[in-house]
Amino acid sequence: MTPQRDLVDIQRIYHEPAVAEFARGREIFARFPDVERIAVPSHWNIPSLHGNAGAIEDWLRIKRTTLVVGVKKGLALRPNGRSAHFIAPSTSNGCAMACAYCYVPRRKGFANPISLFVNTEAIGEAIRRHAEKQGPLTEPDQVDSALWVYDLGENGDLSVDAMLCDNVRDLVALFRTIPNAKGSFATKAVNRDLLAYEPQGKTRIRFSLMPARIAKVVDVRTSPIAERIAAIDDFLRAGYEVHVNFSPVILYEGWEADWRALFDEIDGTISDAAKAQLKCEIILLTHNAGLHAVNLGWHPRAEDLLWRPDIQEAKRSEGGGENLRYRTGWKGKWLARFKALLAERMPYCTVRYAF
Structure with a gap:
């Protein structure tokens, strides 16, 4: 991926005054002793x-x-039912990468660097108490066959967070000790430091993938697609459960040929062991008029792919925002074509959910 110093070269830290009261806060300050601090x-x-x-x-x-x-204020857990059973309280928000379709800038404003939260012990205890109340998973479902799954990285990328502090290491260690649950996060970065975290099958990592020539336009500052695919077996051997996200699926002239080539690359790269446990999520692009306006200010080329009002329609999101999604009716047909193509080229890859 982008060398760590090029991806994160911290020169200024904005911090809440209470941060120094926490061990993790003091660790972060000690890691960056010479940078400007602004309360x-x-x-x-x-x-x-x-x-x-x-x-x-x-x-x-x-x-x-x-x-x-x-300091993370709200420690509530939310039901999910798609990628995970529950959304855990985030240990971070924002990202050092700059994917042009990312929804977080819609909520947090224009610049969106990483925010790290230092009350990680309280976050971990909230997750543990919640899991204890659940008891065992009563029956297999689309999320998992045996365990409750908690999404850990809803608003950021934990592979990059791990370059800055030990929050992610602590989360992986936490789930080793919770008998009825596992953690899960999606990533577009290959951080091989995570290979030493000893997840023991209790953390699921989901590598997000799309055709490489499209990723070069919209997946800004991320690990190359080929590097993500090549990492699948390494993370599996290190004890992670490894799935993939085909996300976002962007529609354009020739998209089927590009995805066919990607499926063939995956099939020709990963081992039989990786194939035997591989599952995927399929998520068609959701865009937003406000994000479109932001992108025009820094990366207008991406909008040639993302902003397609000729095949998109407005739809209110669960959070109440006005988003653009591919048109009803046509979206279902395109999704069916995508799933058929996947089944043809990678029949072993179970689709956990698609929308």
């Missing part, structure tokens, strides 16, 4: 970052050089 009342309200339209011009620089450190 802020809230990690959610930093005027120079959030909602600052002028930050568009510095979008990538801010992601590389700025870190926000705070």
